[in-house]
Amino acid sequence: MSERYAITPDDVARAAGTIRGHVLRTPLVPAPRLSELTGARVLVKHENMQATGAFKERGAVNRLSALDPDERRRGVVAMSAGNHAQAVAYHARRMGIPATIVMPATTPLVKVENTRAHGATVVLEGETLVEAAARARALVESRGLVLVHPYDDPAVMAGQGTIAREMLEDAPDLDCLVVPIGGGGLMAGIAVAASHRPDVALYGVEAALYPSFLNAIDGGARPIGGPTLAEGIAVKAVGQLTLPIIRDRVAEIVLVDEPQIERAVHDYATLQRSLAEGAGAAGLAALLARPELFARRTVGLVLCGGNIDARLLASVMVRELEREDRIVSFRMTASDRPGVLGRVAGRLGELGANILEVSHGRLHLDVPAKSVSIDVTIETRGPHHTGEILARLSDEGLNPRRIGPHGTAVTGS
Template sequence: MIELADVWAAEARLSPRLRVTPFLHSQVLSAMTGAYVLVKFENHQFTASFKERGALNKLLTLTDDERARGVSAMSAGNHAQGVAYHAKQLGIPATIIMPAHTPSVKVEHTRAHGAEVVLAGETLVEANAEAQRLTAERGLTFIHPFDDAMVMAGQGTVALEMLAAQPDLDVIVTPIGGGGLISGVATAAKGLRPGIEIFGVQAACYPSMLCAMRGEPPTGTGNTIAEGIAVKYPGELTTEVVRARVDDVLVVDESRLEQAVALYLFIEKTVAEGAGAAPLAALLEYPERFAGKKVGLVLSGGNIDPRLLASVIMRELIREGRVVTLRLPISDRPGTLAQVTAVLRDCGANIMEIQHHRTLLALPAKEASLEISFEARDRPHGESVVAALVAAGFAPQVL
């Protein structure tokens, strides 16, 4: 069980090497949720993730012999980059084991930081087995992504910075994967302010820490945009701390995670990965738990695949009614398509895509089908466009 003194010691080690990331009030998010919302922008770290804190703290506590022999880590993302980057700064050889299917951009970023990257196994379990083999074979020091006292203490420095800037915080909300971040945060925050509430957030398809708190078997399966917290087995050390010091663990579904990622981009003009947006997703899902309180959200990282981000943005525009797709049966005669597009033009809708199907066997020979996607100013504007098409004699189906 780590203590506040361990986090203070970590801060003393890290402060000359890591910047204090911004912790800012969001007026718009506060108005949306009914809480006084402040955001800790850990995506401003050099590798765009809080993971640097724990990795660096662990590296700085190694003996000279351990540094000379080198370190290893198993990760498919942020922990890998954090270890690789700071190991290079300290002149420590680093070997990072990643699953064979890890996206090439993450592999190349890790290599760019000077680490040897070994691709092994189809799953994290298989990659971890290879990591343990290589660690023993080469005499390396393994740096666990979360279940390590020095890693947990390093992550806890996030809370020291938050409370230094806002001593009267009522609540801190963090993502939970393996539990390293929330263990450090809860230890630091409860040590400074015993009455503060600490909430963790997990993706609904990976509620492993919630299961651990309830004494239930761990569970976790399926796809989530919050890859950073898609952990089926939380740490043993972290689970002990979470049970003792965390007030509650909340779960959020994928639509809330997508909404939170989009809101960070639209409102705060910042990029959040799915795991980093989980605390905001919890505020959106459970506003009654936070109403009227001063709430600090840990935006833990911003490493999201650009293609996934583009998909999330488009899906959120659809949810908000700002992008509308219609299916429209029409008569297959000259001028009909022009009539449809004229209605959209007169309503001020911007056509994004249009598909004109004339030869589908499911259609009568004298009919055609249109699929049209258009941009609207907002949901009422989109509804008015649909109403105008109905008034013009068409029968649109909103997809």
């Protein structure tokens, strides 16, 4: 192990002993339906089963356990908009350590309240994590608090690395590990923990909108920023301690786009019966993006977190049904006569469609004055059934035109 690295395999081994009994030794579960979907033999490490719903507890416990009595008395500070905040707050309370969490003012209220519920003092500062980090460091200086960094801390990295130890103990035949990368603490810890197994290939995954590590490694200038479902790995600045480990030991970093992340969240829910937030689903998204890279290999996926907002999950599920042509919206034009809406609804029922939403109007300028437009959203059995319904409606003179959810025409319809 290079002396340039912040941690060694022995550090990870000690961390495993430190966190035992404080965090869950999560199961590594075979995923036959995901295997069928991707062409790989897939096993999933369910870190979404931790008390706060994510892997961050491992590093938090290891770091908090290393505090001396004076540091425990003074307390800790962390900057985070999500899982790290809740992990530090939860375990600091368990250990009797005062905790202050600095969160961007834009953090969703539910995450702020969840962090407060764990007993931490929450400080809202700035629009981004960069501004929150500046405030956290100011609190270190002014109040003597101990900073618990979300990724660029050797104890945190070693704690996260215990995931790989458990995976390779439970499934020694793994060919590769696929791990989401944000600041790099999880990937770096896993890379060091798995260093005794050079036969196991390591793949990192970044959101395509935040290719920070890929840029840092290959010198690229890919743009960074934008709204992503995988906000847990939406990091603009790579870790100084994590970068050399990831540069040396990760075989490849796979970029995944937003539709692939959404599909992975959907597939975890429907095929694995497990909640995954966007960052937690990034590993599966990599298998969907690059199936040829993982085909016929035994792949360990780290489902690193399951803290997804219920409304966001519902939106993702519906959007995926739309992509699969199992939910479709279309507009028809008919003569404005009594009973026409009932006739259309009855015909859709005969064709086996489930009507989710319907509206009709007379004010669209592209509709003749004596006609009415009818916008319908239906659920079908899939693309073939959808095509069959639209064809039958066309044969009956209703001329259905595909539209988006807000009544806009769909390109190519």
